[in-house]
Amino acid sequence: MQPDEVKRCPGCGPEGGETQQETLRVMLDGVEYAVAQAVTACASCGESFVAGEEVERTERALVQAVAEGTSGPQALRHLRRWLGWSGVRLGELLGVTEVTVSRWENGHREVDGNAFALVARVALEALEGGEGTRRWLERRAERARGERDTQRREALEEIAALGQTMEQDDDFFR
Numbered sequence: 001m002q003p004d005e006v007k008r009c010p011g012c013g014p015e016g017g018e019t020q021q022e023t024l025r026v027m028l029d030g031v032e033y034a035v036a037q038a039v040t041a042c043a044s045c046g047e048s049f050v051a052g053e054e055v056e057r058t059e060r061a062l063v064q065a066v067a068e069g070t071s072g073p074q075a076l077r078h079l080r081r082w083l084g085w086s087g088v089r090l091g092e093l094l095g096v097t098e099v100t101v102s103r104w105e106n107g108h109r110e111v112d113g114n115a116f117a118l119v120a121r122v123a124l125e126a127l128e129g130g131e132g133t134r135r136w137l138e139r140r141a142e143r144a145r146g147e148r149d150t151q152r153r154e155a156l157e158e159i160a161a162l163g164q165t166m167e168q169d170d171d172f173f174r
């Protein structure tokens, strides 16, 4: 990527300009996360903007700070969304219901420390291009789903077998 493309003023195009380090402050669960961010002033129009690449870099720095920080409803939601998981999906991966995830995130129930640690670990790995823990969670969820399907099928077969028994038993309904 050319430097021009990195510093593109939304209004003027590839003008570039002076870059200044500022601090982006984000509050989650009453905790302030401060992340350095390069803000560029357009040489042509003077408008301040954050270049696309810098937006992503800042996002990643914030995710790292949150993942290494304190467990809490907003911190959990922040990581989950960055990982691209719905509440339903996170529930599947952790073996809890979506209602539980929702309660964690809206503060109606204290966020499970182990659950947060797992999500934080997946996020930290993803920042480094790894996905070992994510894959492991996916395999576990897949296996749990398979076991549930088997149990359901066996239950249906039992009911069907019971139905046949009842039909064969002339006295059953009398």
Ligand SMILES: [Zn+2]
Pocket (backbone or CB within 6 Å): 009, 010, 011, 012, 013, 015, 042, 043, 044, 045, 046, 047
């Ligand atoms: Zn401009």
